[in-house]
Amino acid sequence: MAIVAVKDISGIAEPLPGFSVTRSNGIEGEKTLSVIGLKTGVNQHGYKLVKNENIILYKDEEYIIKTHKEKTYNEGLGVEVTALHRIFDDLINHRIYEEKSGTLRIEAMLDFALKGSGYTYEVDKTDLPTSVKVENFGWDNSLALFRSILEKFGAEFDYVGKRIFIAKKIGAKKDEPFLRHRYNVSDPQKEIDTSNFATYIRGYGKQNEDGSYVVQAEYTSPLATIYGIKHAEPVKDERFTDKESLLAEMKSKLGDNIDISLTFTAVELANMGFKDVNKGDYLWCVIDPFDINVQLRVLTIEDYSNDKKPPVFTFGSVTKKASDLIADFNTTKKTVDKVIDSSTGTIKASALNTAGLALKTDLDAHVKNTDIHVTAAQKASWDSKESGGTVAALEARLTNIAWASPTFKNNWTQYTDASGSYPVQYGKDMVGTVVLRGVAKGGIIGTNTPVYTLPAGYRPMYPHHFTGPAGVGFIYTGVIKTNGDVCIESSTNTTANAFIAINTQFKTN
Template identity: 80%
Template sequence: MAILAVKDVSGIAEPLPGFYVTRSNGVEGEKTVSVTGYKTAANQYGYNLVKNENILIYKDEEYVIKTHKEKTFKNGVGVEVTALHRIFDDLINYRIYEEKSGTLRIDAMLDFALKGTGYTYEVDKTDLPTSVEVQNFGWDNSLALLRSILEKFGAEFDYVGKHIYIAKKIGSKKDEPFLRYKYNVSEPEKEIDTSSFATYIRGFGKQNEDGTYVVQAEYTSPLAKIYGIKHAEPVKDERFTDKDSLLAEMKSKLNDSLDISLTFTAIELASMGFSDVRKGDYLWCVIEPFGLNVQLRVLTIEDYSNDKKPPVFTFGSITKKASDLIADFDTTKKAVDKVIDTNTGTIKTGAINTSGLATKSELDAHVKNTEIHVTAEEKALWNSKDSGGAAADLEKRLTNITWSQATLKNNWTQYSDASGTYVTQFGKDMVGTVVLRGIVASGTVGTSTPIYTLPVTYRPTYPHYFCGSAGPGYIFTGVIKTNGDVCVEKSTNPTPNAFIALNTQFKI
């Protein structure tokens, strides 16, 4: 399970074991997390920091909590929050108090809009205009100015941390793999929206003092021969003084397109070779009942901290001019015909890459592996417990752990105070989650002086980094090495070994 932590405005951070995360990553640039969990002894310090405007840290990205709902569960109090990637909070709260006018390149506009924010950028200029004409660009927050730049240049953006990536289109077009009805797609729905459809538009540029216009233009779509003249809202813009520029603007505003939306359930994506599909990618899709061979785009990817729950892809179609859409059918069909036998409706043998596929004997050995599969008796015992949502699920997992007491070394001892002694233990639940708990003190801080060493079957595949409480108001950073050593790297407590709360978990 991916680790979630929370940090307050003063920089104090605490882990949130037992919390569940749903992350949504959309092609329009939005990236949010929804988090649920309830208060336990393992997360009590972090739970108290889950408040509006504090920071959630998840998969090396920071999200600002914007909504917070606390409620009661059967086993105590819990919380549900949503958080927005901090780029939006940072940029909307930074303002530019000047303006620019003239013909500007995208780099100059980005330098101006992001000046002082601490954010960097890179631009793939393929298919982007060299420059655009702007008037009074500025006097707004940096997020609004960034959105304005993307609109003017017809671009999209993505980001990692404080680095922004801009291109005509985020993602790539893939010839393979593909989606097909009844093969790895079920329950398709098709919707065509023509509510804003038009075939004719007029444009007016800069106006003379006598009320006439320096330039005027009109444009009629070829689709007017099929659907008739349907007037669009005219373009009136003082920036234009030549007909070619005005016509280009008019054509971009005219919606002489058919908006086709396809929704469906995609199944067995991983086995079809979809492991490298990313937000913004385009995939071929064949829906025979609708007579469609079209290219779909990944609009949103939703993933989860629960490793057992696969990510969900939301696909949408490209909005194209109707004439282009019709022309593309032939191109798409040729691409699909390379991998599908049209006589049998099955994939051609030569199109399948069998490298890395499991043999039947390997699959049988995997199915019979009792260490990673739940038996019928275990399942019945699990299901017999009272169900109460996420809280009850966590309780079931915890109560099925067999705990072992750690053998402390390097002068580390059990911590005790008036509230009692919290024995240092480790355990593993039914689905392979290793859990550490307990409080220690007095040992030697450092990655070469472990507190204790986990047995071979409890060790992480990769180093597991975590943080925790080093006493009221203090935190420490720790690491569990692949050799099982549980170490404290650094502590903010002036007496760094006075109090170390070992509360973390990881999947093996």
Template identity: 60%
Template structure:
């Protein structure tokens, strides 16, 4: 199990035993922690340090706390906190008071944007542009500039410690089919969506002193020949003073795509035929009704401090250019129109091959099969219980109804409540002091309910009140299989029922 610690702004550092951690790692570089825990004697020093802007240290990485909420749990007082990786805080708080204009290489822009931040970088230039043209690049925090660089070069990033890695894509192409979809789609669910589809866009740059735009560009997608002119919202951006840079920007802005959206969360990938999946990997998914192969990507990974819980991967869709989708349908307008109603942007029911597909009733029967599925509530309960040692010791105490003239004992030191309870592993506990009742095997003090009874008679001894000579006395008791708790006899012959302490435990049926 990975160790979690907390450090405050003065450098004081304490461990946080008993806290659970969920770490999320996405392809957009966002890495965060969700931490939950209950205050205990073993973590009270660290618990007091869990405050906003203090630092979690986990798996040799640092995360800055951004939200913290106190909570009450069944077993005591606790908290929830979320934290982002230190890199985002460091880069956001480092400012570049300079700017650059011209055609710049990727490494030069990174050096400029990260100057003074304390971070270094390594670049895999495979499939990346050699350089891009920029204007007035700078006068911003390092995080904003770094995000801008990634967008301009179409790159991704990852990091470890204070080393940043930049590449076109992280992850590998997997050849095996991840899943063979057999959708029963009588009501299409926007697996292909053209609602924001456009084929034409204009761009306007900075205005000169004469009121005219110094840069102007327009772009018509090749798909306009098939679907006609569909206008996108124009781009107006005063950062651009040349037509070439503005044209490149509006091309990126134009949504001449049809987004295929299929998502899947996998917990036990090995059982589905996929092993050693990493964040960023691509796998193939066959969608039979569409006669189409789609690549899904592992867009995020979630792991846990509890080693018994398997990491969770979320698989999201990639976005394909509309021209690529058209090519998969024999690259002709006629073939496309057999599948997509261009008036509504939805799939035509007539285009779906439903042979061999499951019926709605068959699908419902599968989903409702409790032998192979669990509910979200069940999963949350089991996850919360797993590894939580405190829950094994949790006991709900019950005050029984006393019988045969037995009453609660009270002295100058206070009361000793008579109670019983059972923990998660079936051990029954009895505690408290009673007085004044009838002694004997036929006059029980009280009777335990069915699930708290011993499988065979439970004999025990305990402390009774002192006798006339101030000598401590003892008693002999029995708990019968019918639940009767009886005081059989007491060594104090003069006052056998003055005070009887019931403190014992046993395994229930």
């Protein structure tokens, strides 16, 4: 079980043993907790602190309690709360009392919007505009200004602690393996939506003083040859001064796609061959009956404090407000109108190729053929063997880690005392969680003097900040960089490097 604790506004912290946590991590930046627990003799002190505006501590991050519901159960008194990552609370309560105008780069706008907030940032400028023109930007809270920057530059964000990461798109595009209808996706038609479908769009870039445009363009989707011209809202954006960039923006806004939503657990994805799936990643989905291939995006990841319960991944489009959640719609043989009946919202029978399919009489005969079917007892026996015999054995396989010993650097060595050695090791489970453990000593403290360096495949997507014990009553702060360097930044121990217990975990990139 992952450890959960609560802290009040004065800084008093108490653990919450017996409490369960569900964390939702969404593509639009929201990260929330749902926390449930019963009051017991063990957690009674922490239970009293579970109140609005107090802080839930979970997996090295802080969440502010926003809703609180207490009620009685058969087992006694219990509480349910939801908590929002503190970045939103911090930024909405931090205000900028000045403004800027002109053509600004994204770094200048971020420095301005986050000034004095305590938050820092990193920007991947790939595919982002060099600068944008703004008028009277400011006189608002930092969260509103930050959201405005993302909208103006067409960017997304993620964050760890007080470090914000900004890019055109977070996540990666994976070519293989893929989700496939009738192979590992059973019912994609449950969530198909063409209400925003369009095939034609115009675009207008920077405007001259005489009212003409520096650049303008139009684009017609290949689907228009059969479906007809369906006008989309035109793009009018002062950022664009060349046709190529304007066309790319127009195509991203044009709704010539199908919205599909699919949900899988981490165990299901692992069984399909996916071992490293992160928020924002794109995975190919092949739907043979419709002759279409789409790249579905990981929109949300829901994980749990109960480490025996696998995380749940939702792919595709759940809400209509994020038009870019389905990317690169591609069809060559059939069109959307041949798939969906717009009057009923259901799939047309004509969309399915019935050539060569069995008749009902064939199906009846097949079902009654006892020679070719597996009995329930046989299936249970085979499933048991495949899974290692028990559910516990399957869970053991999912959490099994092959440990490796790193090469120490910068005078760091293995710590040993009278009770024995605590070997410094690292490893990774089958769902991509990297785990570090062990105690080191004697090396050089600093952000550029790593204890050791993790190899490729064991490195975090973003810098991973963590803390740990530096001896009895002392703590240290550390960081694992994206290049694999495991560094100890500072220690409260008078002998800073005498005892450094490196115990942390994260998802690989």
